[in-house]
Amino acid sequence: MSAQTLRDRLAGGRPLFMSWSMLPGTLGAELLAQQPWDACVIDMQHGLIGYQEARDMAATVMALDKPTVVRVPVGAHGLMGRVLDIGVEGLIAPMVNTGEDARALAAATKYPPVGERSWGAYRAIGSAGLGQEDYLAAANGLAVSFAMIETRTALDNLDEIAATPGIDGLFVGPNDLTISLTGGTSLDAMGTPEVREAISLIAAKASENGLVAGIYCGTPDFALTHAELGYSFLAVGTDRGFLAEGAANALARLGRG
Template sequence: MPTNPSFLDRLNGGPSAVAAWCGLPDPTIAALLARENFDAVIVDMQHGAVDFSNALRAVPLIAGAGKPAVVRVPVGEFATASRFLDAGASGVIAPMINTIDDARRFASFMKYPPIGERSWGPHGALSLTGMQAAEYFPVANGLSVALAMVETREALNIIDDILAVPGIDGIFIGPADLSIALSQGAKVNPLSAEVEEAIDYALSRVKAAGKVAGIYAPTGARAADMVAKGFHLVSVASDSAYLRHGAQMALAAARA
């Protein structure tokens, strides 16, 4: 049986999955966090310091802890999505999906025909799932979760069309970039009323489409708010934030 045979079913079936966010390059950090009580681990190649090699090494370490590995690829690098699926990643987040063509191209690398155009070569996925090729291929499209990021006015305006693209399993919201877009570059405020309204609107459209909604939350308290709203996947802060917070707590106790 696969290590994570139905991550998409898990997201759809609830409760909300709470994920760690990793931007530091050493894959052992992702491995450590996978051993904590997170439901998934997201490796960030867009803004983090993680390169392809280290992200690739993180995937089996996360899966080895029995957790889904999700990778956020750099902007426009849709072909990289297939390589991570081949390695055994359970999902891919693609940033800056602002057009229907963006969504279609992303989906094409995430799904095998007839839905997409993903080519054959799941070397790591076969090993991690324990499946033979003949077993893996018929179910593979259901094992790969394709999340298109919605973080601009353009994406919000066509969110129904993005969700309707075959092979797109849902969206992932970046509140900080969304706040920049909605304020026309005036500020970064992911907690603004305008962003909150956009988040609620996007979530309602995802639920109407019967798909998955994910979001980044900078703190545990904010993550709890997003869980309460009904998001399927909520990432909490980041590995560097965990490190700083832990250091601050230890120092405060030592110097009390």
């Protein structure tokens, strides 16, 4: 558990910018966690990262007193508890398209009476520095559950998703949302008015329901733009991109660009 929890930071009114790790390995994750990111995301959906690797990366980032968030694969309800048991402070679930999806997310990530999360988070309890009964009382507030809104179906069901008890935030996946809204023909979120409108709508619905609004941002400019639109939980770039960019800069200076 970081000294100031992710939930506290989200309540602070300032947008949070997060790194996004897709490369397996603790040392790269650690290097990013040593930078002034507000939190670090480990992506088990599209990062080619297995559970064992994600667990070790999460533990590494947590050790640096940095809030750690894991994106899980689609429909991975059985994995969600195993991720929360590590003690991470946030979980992003992709493709939450219906109220049923949202209730399944809440069930998997919250203890009763909100959900059906199963007991046994011994590492998380140790990290939180709480006794077992206190952890039980606090746990539903310790880790933030984000539902990704990234399809037309999800937009159709947005009210029901946003109103689901146990959902703490909405998180926009602009690429998938654009693919969905364009029938599989485009990745250009900013160039697609319907996507831009949806992104505004999602922020508004989050606000209405007292939820955090989050979004994946391919670039810092995209992040800054959306911070102004009310998004407060913004993932920026990826370790793949950062590594490639740093190396490409060197190549360019060597005339090999």
